[in-house]
Amino acid sequence: MADQSSRPRARIGADIGGTFTDVVLETATARHSTKILTTYDAPERALLEGVTLLLGEAGLSPQDVDLVVHGTTLATNALIERRGVPTALLTTEGFRDVLALGTESRFDQYDIAMEKPAPLVARRLRLGVPERMAATGRVLLPLDESAVRAAAATFRAEGIRSVAVAFLHAYANPAHEQHAARILAEEMPGVSLSLSSEVSPEMREYERFSTTVANAYVQPIVDAYLRRLEARLAEMGFACPLYLMLSSGGLTTVDIAARFPVRLVESGPAGGAIFAASVASECGADQVLALDVGGTTAKICLINDCRPQTSQVFEVGRAHRFRKGSGLPLRIPVVEMVEIGAGGGSIAAVDRAGRLAVGPHSAGSEPGPAAYGRGGTRPTVTDADIALGRIDPARFAGGKVTLDPTASDAALASLGIWDGKPVTLAVGVSEIVDETMASAARVHAVEQGMTLEERSLIAFGGAAPLHAVRFAEKLGIDRVIVPAGAGVGSAVGFLRAPVSYEVARSHHLLLVEDADLAALNALLAGMAEQARDLVAKGAPGAEQLVRRVALGRYLGQGFEIPFDLPEGALADVDELRQRFEAAYRTQYGNQVLDLPVELLTFRVAIAAQVWQGQRAAAAVPDRWIAPTTWREVVDPLDGQPTSFAVVAREFMQPGDAVHGPVLVTERETTTVVSPRFDARMDANGTLICTRRTEEASA
Numbered sequence: 001m002a003d004q005s006s007r008p009r010a011r012i013g014a015d016i017g018g019t020f021t022d023v024v025l026e027t028a029t030a031r032h033s034t035k036i037l038t039t040y041d042a043p044e045r046a047l048l049e050g051v052t053l054l055l056g057e058a059g060l061s062p063q064d065v066d067l068v069v070h071g072t073t074l075a076t077n078a079l080i081e082r083r084g085v086p087t088a089l090l091t092t093e094g095f096r097d098v099l100a101l102g103t104e105s106r107f108d109q110y111d112i113a114m115e116k117p118a119p120l121v122a123r124r125l126r127l128g129v130p131e132r133m134a135a136t137g138r139v140l141l142p143l144d145e146s147a148v149r150a151a152a153a154t155f156r157a158e159g160i161r162s163v164a165v166a167f168l169h170a171y172a173n174p175a176h177e178q179h180a181a182r183i184l185a186e187e188m189p190g191v192s193l194s195l196s197s198e199v200s201p202e203m204r205e206y207e208r209f210s211t212t213v214a215n216a217y218v219q220p221i222v223d224a225y226l227r228r229l230e231a232r233l234a235e236m237g238f239a240c241p242l243y244l245m246l247s248s249g250g251l252t253t254v255d256i257a258a259r260f261p262v263r264l265v266e267s268g269p270a271g272g273a274i275f276a277a278s279v280a281s282e283c284g285a286d287q288v289l290a291l292d293v294g295g296t297t298a299k300i301c302l303i304n305d306c307r308p309q310t311s312q313v314f315e316v317g318r319a320h321r322f323r324k325g326s327g328l329p330l331r332i333p334v335v336e337m338v339e340i341g342a343g344g345g346s347i348a349a350v351d352r353a354g355r356l357a358v359g360p361h362s363a364g365s366e367p368g369p370a371a372y373g374r375g376g377t378r379p380t381v382t383d384a385d386i387a388l389g390r391i392d393p394a395r396f397a398g399g400k401v402t403l404d405p406t407a408s409d410a411a412l413a414s415l416g417i418w419d420g421k422p423v424t425l426a427v428g429v430s431e432i433v434d435e436t437m438a439s440a441a442r443v444h445a446v447e448q449g450m451t452l453e454e455r456s457l458i459a460f461g462g463a464a465p466l467h468a469v470r471f472a473e474k475l476g477i478d479r480v481i482v483p484a485g486a487g488v489g490s491a492v493g494f495l496r497a498p499v500s501y502e503v504a505r506s507h508h509l510l511l512v513e514d515a516d517l518a519a520l521n522a523l524l525a526g527m528a529e530q531a532r533d534l535v536a537k538g539a540p541g542a543e544q545l546v547r548r549v550a551l552g553r554y555l556g557q558g559f560e561i562p563f564d565l566p567e568g569a570l571a572d573v574d575e576l577r578q579r580f581e582a583a584y585r586t587q588y589g590n591q592v593l594d595l596p597v598e599l600l601t602f603r604v605a606i607a608a609q610v611w612q613g614q615r616a617a618a619a620v621p622d623r624w625i626a627p628t629t630w631r632e633v634v635d636p637l638d639g640q641p642t643s644f645a646v647v648a649r650e651f652m653q654p655g656d657a658v659h660g661p662v663l664v665t666e667r668e669t670t671t672v673v674s675p676r677f678d679a680r681m682d683a684n685g686t687l688i689c690t691r692r693t694e695e696a697s698a
Contacts (some may be wrong), residue, residue, distance in 0.1 A: 016043050021036045025054040043074060087213065244264060247352065273337065274293075291461075315327030500606060511580075512596065549603045659678050
């Protein structure tokens with residue numbers, strides 16, 4: 001028997017997406033990956049199948065694995081599809097309708113038939129009890145215990161399995177929520193409880209209530225799934241930790257994830273952003289646009305100085321899927337990105353005006369694109385890519401999914417326009433989806449006060465490399481980076497994320513000469529201690545990095561902007577104001593107002609890094625290679641078939657370069673390099689596609 005101590009140690013990342021489940025196994029010297037169609041009825045089945053396959057491929061056993069990191073859409077899907085457990089809300093008397101009223105804003109002020117998403121909890125299950133806290137945390141009205149017990153009796157009769165407790169101003173003083181939770185636990189043994197003072201201890205009642213209810217709605221489901229997955233992994237022989245990917249881009253333990261599942265809603269895309277940030281660091285790219293295109297959606301994220309943009313609010317379950325403001329707000333730390341219905345499975349159709357349209361609906365993995373042969377008959381972006389010659393049907397998803405090009409042609413022809421020519425329709429589908437993504441990127445950049453032309457584009461996800469160069473051409477970007485493992489980028493990103501946790505608290509502070517910085521320092525210290533304890537459980541003994549952020553605004557404004565706080569104890573009010581004004585200039589230009597500044601919310605993030613990226617030690621000279629294989633591919637710029645070289649990425653070496661047009665094929669995806677770009681492999685094995693000089697200056 002081989003010496004177990006001499007065997008390589010491995011780590012596994014697994015991302016369950018809407019179409020594919022991506023699994024990656026990494027050792028110090030090799031990476032193995034696979035894509036398996038997602039099993040909707042039991043998501044862990046595809047995950048465990050992929051894990052078993054890669055262990056066999058690497059010649060390893062579960063005992064050789066040091067870490068498993070998982071990102072799941074389970075919480076997101078349960079919220080979108082309204083498949084949570086029977087849930088109730090206990091709130092302050094008179095505030096049961098906060099969930100229905102929202103902020104009274106309209107995401108489409110001209111649509112008289114506008115529909116907002118219904119609250120997750122029906123009105124009859126939203127009960128108020130007498131109690132009241134002031135915004136300062138002072139008790140104005142004691143909690144009525146008998147009213148809580150009466151509410152518990154009603155909830156028992158209704159078969160409630162989870163209760164959200166959200167009282168007015170509980171972020172300032174959680175005592176009443178904690179007292180109510182103790183009573184509910186006595187009256188309803190085994191019930192799941194979510195307290196707003198723990199889930200989202202921040203001001204703004206609607207967002208806080210909505211976040212707490214969402215957490216309660218999915219908590220028993222996610223908890224059961226994670227415990228089931230833990231048990232299955234243990235049965236297989238895994239003795240290593242299982243971590244979950246957070247929406248903020250960090251990792252956490254199963255216990256914390258099961259307690260606060262609302263923080264998992266964007267775990268897959270967050271892993272992709274971490275992956276892109278690490279690639280940006282390796283390539284020395286300070287300003288990056290990340291494009292993650294999978295089977296269902298495309299995600300676009302701006303990365304500056306190797307750090308993804310972040311946000312404090314995310315919407316889920318939108319009534320109009322890609323319309324901002326039409327969903328349920330979740331006040332959680334999340335990577336800032338724009339998501340659009342432009343994935344490989346996005347369905348092409350003809351609208352009432354006879355125009356070709358693509359998305360936002362997706363064929364997913366069941367039935368999938370027409371070429372999958374799983375019952376799908378409607379044309380998708382993947383079918384268009386096949387018709388254009390971009391995808392080799394024999395190598396798709398590493399050969400595990402057999403494609404039928406004739407089915408793609410038939411599905412495209414069924415659209416019944418443009419004389420039913422599949423290639424012409426495929427060009428139209430491809431151009432529409434690329435322009436949809438480009439338009440979304442332009443709008444997102446404008447909203448963030450940034451530009452795109454000087455950025456590098458990092459493309460990953462199964463479908464992004466197929467469209468990245470054309471997408472870059474539309475945006476005027478001259479450099480496209482396709483990293484190794486691009487087809488399973490989010491799963492790779494899971495293995496590069498830090499173990500982290502972020503704590504938020506609302507605390508009003510006016511930046512005046514006599515501001516009480518001592519109270520603020522005490523608050524920040526307590527928040528840091530809480531986050532440190534949680535991180536230490538996931539990464540005991542690891543060095544911890546601290547980031548402290550304040551959200552402030554000019555007095556009278558409605559919304560805040562974030563800025564970093566200096567290290568150590570805060571002692572200078574002027575420095576805090578200067579930091580706020582610098583962030584304000586970055587966001588809005590050079591205008592600074594002569595108004596008092598107020599700080600409303602503070603965030604402390606603690607991270608223990610478990611992966612360290614490295615840049616190439618030295619550049620390698622280009623060696624132009626002469627391809628021996630060619631394929632007819634339609635270039636969408638002129639709609640004509642063009643001879644594209646075909647190069648297998650696994651046979652390229654650092655320094656190898658090839659003139660476009662070329663298809664660089666690999667196990668999980670294909671990079672389409674247009675006739676106006678060239679491609680080379682750098683010292684890290686990353687594919688760099690650059691616009692030819694004459695094209696860049698044209």
